[in-house]
Amino acid sequence: MSEEKKQVRITKATMPAGGWGSVGDVSTILTDQNVVVKDTGLLLKQNKTDGFACVSCAWAKPANPHPFEFCSSGAKATAWETTSKSIGADFFQRYTLTELEGWSDHQLEDHGRLTTPLRYDAASDKYLPVDWDVAFNEIGAALRGFDPKQVVFYASGRASLETSYMYQLLARMYGNNNLPDSSNMCHESTSVGLQKTIGIAVGTVKLSDFEDTDCILFFGQNVGVNSPRMLHQLQEARKRDVPIITFNPLRERGLVSFTNPQSPLEMLTRQETAISTQYHQVKPGGDTAVIMGMCKAIFALDDAALAAGEQRVIDIAFIQEHTNGFSDFEQAVRACSWEAIEREAGLSQAALEEAAGVYARSSAVLGVYGMGLTQHRNGVQNVTMLVNLLLLRGNIGKPGAGICPVRGHSNVQGQRTVGITEKPELAPLDKLKEQFNFEPPRDMGLTTVDACEAIIKRDLQGFIGLGGNFLRAVPETVLMEAAWRELPLTVQIATKLNRNHVIHGKAAYLLPCLGRIEIDRQGSGDQSVSVEDSTSHMHGSRGMTEPAAPGLLSEPAIVAGIAKATLAPNPNVNWDAWVADYRVIRKAMGVTFPEIFKDLNERMWTPGGYRKPLAAAERIWKTESGKAEFTVPEELPGNPNMPGGPDILRLFTIRSDGQFNTTIYSNDDRFRGVHGSRMVLFMNAADMERYGLGKGDVVALRTHADDGVNRRVEGLQIVPYDVPSGCIAGYYPECNPLIPLWHHAKESKVPAAKAIDVLLERSHSVATSAATSAAPSVA
Numbered sequence: 001m002s003e004e005k006k007q008v009r010i011t012k013a014t015m016p017a018g019g020w021g022s023v024g025d026v027s028t029i030l031t032d033q034n035v036v037v038k039d040t041g042l043l044l045k046q047n048k049t050d051g052f053a054c055v056s057c058a059w060a061k062p063a064n065p066h067p068f069e070f071c072s073s074g075a076k077a078t079a080w081e082t083t084s085k086s087i088g089a090d091f092f093q094r095y096t097l098t099e100l101e102g103w104s105d106h107q108l109e110d111h112g113r114l115t116t117p118l119r120y121d122a123a124s125d126k127y128l129p130v131d132w133d134v135a136f137n138e139i140g141a142a143l144r145g146f147d148p149k150q151v152v153f154y155a156s157g158r159a160s161l162e163t164s165y166m167y168q169l170l171a172r173m174y175g176n177n178n179l180p181d182s183s184n185m186c187h188e189s190t191s192v193g194l195q196k197t198i199g200i201a202v203g204t205v206k207l208s209d210f211e212d213t214d215c216i217l218f219f220g221q222n223v224g225v226n227s228p229r230m231l232h233q234l235q236e237a238r239k240r241d242v243p244i245i246t247f248n249p250l251r252e253r254g255l256v257s258f259t260n261p262q263s264p265l266e267m268l269t270r271q272e273t274a275i276s277t278q279y280h281q282v283k284p285g286g287d288t289a290v291i292m293g294m295c296k297a298i299f300a301l302d303d304a305a306l307a308a309g310e311q312r313v314i315d316i317a318f319i320q321e322h323t324n325g326f327s328d329f330e331q332a333v334r335a336c337s338w339e340a341i342e343r344e345a346g347l348s349q350a351a352l353e354e355a356a357g358v359y360a361r362s363s364a365v366l367g368v369y370g371m372g373l374t375q376h377r378n379g380v381q382n383v384t385m386l387v388n389l390l391l392l393r394g395n396i397g398k399p400g401a402g403i404c405p406v407r408g409h410s411n412v413q414g415q416r417t418v419g420i421t422e423k424p425e426l427a428p429l430d431k432l433k434e435q436f437n438f439e440p441p442r443d444m445g446l447t448t449v450d451a452c453e454a455i456i457k458r459d460l461q462g463f464i465g466l467g468g469n470f471l472r473a474v475p476e477t478v479l480m481e482a483a484w485r486e487l488p489l490t491v492q493i494a495t496k497l498n499r500n501h502v503i504h505g506k507a508a509y510l511l512p513c514l515g516r517i518e519i520d521r522q523g524s525g526d527q528s529v530s531v532e533d534s535t536s537h538m539h540g541s542r543g544m545t546e547p548a549a550p551g552l553l554s555e556p557a558i559v560a561g562i563a564k565a566t567l568a569p570n571p572n573v574n575w576d577a578w579v580a581d582y583r584v585i586r587k588a589m590g591v592t593f594p595e596i597f598k599d600l601n602e603r604m605w606t607p608g609g610y611r612k613p614l615a616a617a618e619r620i621w622k623t624e625s626g627k628a629e630f631t632v633p634e635e636l637p638g639n640p641n642m643p644g645g646p647d648i649l650r651l652f653t654i655r656s657d658g659q660f661n662t663t664i665y666s667n668d669d670r671f672r673g674v675h676g677s678r679m680v681l682f683m684n685a686a687d688m689e690r691y692g693l694g695k696g697d698v699v700a701l702r703t704h705a706d707d708g709v710n711r712r713v714e715g716l717q718i719v720p721y722d723v724p725s726g727c728i729a730g731y732y733p734e735c736n737p738l739i740p741l742w743h744h745a746k747e748s749k750v751p752a753a754k755a756i757d758v759l760l761e762r763s764h765s766v767a768t769s770a771a772t773s774a775a776p777s778v779a
C-alpha cells in the first residue's frame with residue numbers, strides 16, 4: 001500500500017475523561033473564538049434554573065446543579081455560539097459560492113456568526129444582502145406557487161419548543177406533514193421501538209434513578225464526549241460500587257475513567273474514577289446477539305434456580321401481570337445457538353455469562369444507550385431487544401430501573417413532543433383543527449430518507465431548514481449534492497455558515513437567527529424559551545449575551561415572517577402577537593397539549609424542570625395489548641444484516657471530542673490521541689498486518705454494494721487502534737459519501753451509519769484535509 005505524505009499526528013491518549021485536558025481544551029476555544037473574558041461568567045449560568053439551557057446535548061439538568069453545571073463539550077458549544085467573530089455582506093462579496101465549496105466544514109463555521117439575510121445571486125455566484133421583508137415575500141410567493149406536498153420543513157433539534165410549535169403549524173397550515181427532524185437520523189429507532197413495546201416513544205428514566213440503581217448497562221454511547229455531564233451520575237454510582245457494564249467496539253476514554261474537572265481535590269491529586277467494571281468490545285451490529293446471549297444465560301440461571309428450588313431469576317410475577325409475548329420470546333432465545341451468538345457478537349459465551357450474572361444479581365437496572373444501537377439496519381430491533389432484557393427482571397417502572405436513550409440535540413425530544421413529526425398519528429390534528437380552524441393534512445409526511453429520495457428523483461420543489469446541515473448529515477453525499485443544486489428553492493435559517501448553505505438550490509435564501517444564549521428583545525420585553533431534556537423534563541431558558549449583530553431576528557420571528565408571507569390570513573393565528581410575547585405561544589401550546597404544557601409559563605422555571613406524564617414509568621402500557629411487549633427478533637444472530645466476505649470490512653462512523661455533529665471545532669481528537677486531521681481510519685493491528693499497512697499509510701474506501709453506484713472516499717490515513725478485527729472506524733461526516741441511502745433501519749429509516757460494508761483500496765490522492773474530504777464518482 002502507498003507510502004505517502006503524512007500529516008496526522010498520533011499520540012498516546014491515556015488521560016481520563018474530564019481532568020486537566022478538558023480545562024485546557026475549553027480555554028483554547030474561548031481564546032480562539034474571542035469570547036470576551038467577562039462573558040466567561042456566562043458558563044456559570046449554563047443549565048441553571050435562572051440561566052440558559054446548554055445548546056450542546058440534551059442530558060438532564062439537575063434541580064441542585066453543581067456550581068459549574070457544564071462540561072468541556074458544553075463550554076465549547078457556548079464559546080462557538082457566543083464568538084465575537086462574525087461574517088457580513090463584505091465576506092460574501094469576497095467569495096463566490098463555488099470558491100466556498102472548497103472550504104472545510106471547520107473553516108466555514110469558524111468565520112463566525114451570520115449577521116445579515118442573504119439571497120443567492122446567480123449572475124455573480126454570490127450571496128448578496130436582502131431586506132428581511134423582501135426575502136419573506138419572495139419565499140412566500142414561491143411557496144404559494146408550489147405543490148405543498150413537494151416542500152419539506154426540516155428541523156435540526158436545537159430550536160426551542162415555542163419555535164418548533166410554530167414551525168409544525170406553518171407546515172400543516174401550508175398543507176403537508178413533511179416535518180422530518182434530525183431525530184430521523186438519530187433516535188427514531190428509539191421512538192418506534194419503545195412506542196411498540198412499552199407504549200411511549202421516550203425513555204422512562206429520571207436523574208434520581210441513578211441514585212437508586214444497583215447496575216448500569218451501557219450500550220453504544222460515548223458519554224465522555226457526547227453527554228459528559230452524565231459522568232457525574234456515573235461517578236457517583238461508581239462510588240457506591242454500582243457495576244457499570246459497557247458494550248462498545250471502541251474503548252472510549254470516558255467509559256474507562258473520569259476525573260471530575262470541577263472537583264479541586266480530584267484535579268490536584270489526579271484521582272480518577274474507573275467507570276466501567278466490565279468492558280465488552282462488541283462487533284458493530286452485534287448488540288442483538290449480545291442481548292440474546294445475556295437472555296440465554298439468564299434462562300440457564302433460572303432453570304438452575306428452579307431445579308434447586310431457589311428463588312427464580314426472571315421476575316415471573318411481573319412478566320405475568322405486565323407483559324405479553326413472553327413464551328414466544330423464550331422459545332426464540334432457547335432455540336438460538338451460542339455458536340451463532342458468539343460469532344455475531346464477537347464476544348465469548350463466558351463474557352456474556354459474566355455480564356448476565358451481574359444483571360441477574362441486581363435488583364434495579366438501568367439500560368443506557370445511544371447511536372451504537374439505533375444507527376443500524378436492525379436499529380429498532382436492538383432497542384426492542386434491550387426492552388426484552390429489562391422486562392425479564394421487571395426493570396421498567398420502578399425506582400433505579402428503566403430504559404434510558406441518551407438524546408442528541410438539546411431540544412430534539414421536545415421538537416417531537418410539540419408536533420414536529422412526519423407521522424400524522426403522532427400529532428394532535430383534531431385539536432389543531434379545532435383550535436385554529438383549518439383542515440390539517442392527514443397523509444403521511446416525508447422522513448429524512450424519504451426527503452432524500454424525493455430530492456434525488458427531482459420530485460421536491462422546496463426545502464426549508466430550521467437549523468442543521470442536512471446535506472452534510474445525510475448519507476449518499478454525491479447523489480445528494482448533485483440533486484440539491486436542482487432544487488427550485490432552498491431556505492436556511494441558521495447561526496453559522498455551513499456546506500448546506502454554499503451548496504444551494506436555484507433560488508436560495510440564508511436567514512441568520514439569534515442563538516438561544518442571546519438576549520431576545522421583543523415588543524413585550526426580553527423573551528425566554530423552553531426545551532425538553534432526555535428525561536422528559538421541561539426547562540425555561542433565558543438569553544444572556546448581546547446578539548451577535550443588530551439585524552438578527554429570532555427564530556420565532558423568522559418562522560412567523562415566512563408564515564405570514566405564505567399563508568392566507570387566519571383570524572385564529574396571530575403570528576405577530578406570538579412573536580411579541582412568547583408567553584402567548586406557550587398558552588396556545590397548553591391548549592393543544594393540556595396534559596403536557598398546561599401552565600408552562602410558570603412550570604418551566606421549576607428547578608430541575610418538570611416532567612411530562614410518562615405512562616410506562618407508572619407501569620401503564622399504552623400498547624395494543626395493554627401490556628409491555630416482548631418481541632421476537634426478526635433477524636436472529638446468524639443472519640448478518642449485510643452480505644459479508646473475507647475482504648469486506650465493517651465501517652462504523654464516530655464523533656471526535658472536537659466536533660458537534662457537522663460543526664467541527666478542531667481537527668484534534670484528544671481522547672483518541674489523533675491530532676491535525678480527521679481523514680483517518682482506526683484499524684486493528686492484525687488487520688493492518690493482513691493488509692500490509694503501517695501507521696499513517698493512506699488508503700481509500702469503497703462501499704461494497706452492487707447497485708451500480710461507486711461510493712469512494714480517498715485519502716484516509718491509518719491509525720492503529722484497539723478495535724475488533726474486521727471492523728474499522730472513521731469520522732462522521734467525512735465518511736458519509738460511503739453510506740447508501742437504502743442502507744437504513746427497517747421501520748425507523750435511521751441511516752445505518754454504524755455498520756457499512758466497505759473494501760479497502762489504494763488511494764488515488766495523498767491525505768487530504770480538504771473541504772469535501774472525498775472525491776467519489778458515480779459509475
Ligand SMILES: Nc1nc2c(c(=O)[nH]1)N[C@H]1C(S)=C(S)[C@@H](COP(=O)(O)OP(=O)(O)OC[C@H]3O[C@@H](n4cnc5c(=O)[nH]c(N)nc54)[C@H](O)[C@@H]3O)O[C@H]1N2
Pocket residue numbers: 056057073186219220221222223225226227247248249250252282283284285286287369370371372373406407408409652653654655656657659660661754
Ligand atoms: N460533543 C458532542 N456532543 C454531542 C454530539 C457531538 O457531535 N459532539 N452530538 C449530539 C447528537 S445529535 C447525538 S445523537 C449524540 C450522539 O452520541 P452517541 O450516542 O454517543 O453517538 P456516537 O458518538 O455516534 O456513537 C456512540 C458510540 O457507539 C459506539 N458504537 C458504534 N457501533 C456500535 C455498535 O454496533 N454497538 C455498540 N454497542 N456500540 C457501537 C461507538 O464506538 C461510539 O462510542 O451526542 C450529542 N452530543
Ligand SMILES: Nc1nc2c(c(=O)[nH]1)N[C@H]1C(S)=C(S)[C@@H](COP(=O)(O)OP(=O)(O)OC[C@H]3O[C@@H](n4cnc5c(=O)[nH]c(N)nc54)[C@H](O)[C@@H]3O)O[C@H]1N2
Pocket residue numbers: 109155156157158159182183185186187371375408409466467468469470473474493494495496497498513514515516555653654660661662663732733735736739753
Ligand atoms: N455518518 C453519520 N451520519 C450522521 C450521524 C452519524 O453518527 N454518522 N449522526 C446523525 C445524527 S445523530 C444527527 S442528529 C444528524 C445531525 O444533523 P443536523 O442537526 O442537521 O446537523 P448539525 O451539524 O447539528 O447542524 C449544525 C448547523 O446548525 C446551525 N445552528 C446551530 N445553532 C443553531 C440555532 O440555534 N438555530 C438555528 N436555526 N441554526 C443553528 C448552524 O448553522 C450549524 O452549522 O447527523 C446525522 N448523520
Ligand SMILES: [Mo]
Pocket residue numbers: 182183185186187407408409
Ligand atoms: Mo443526533
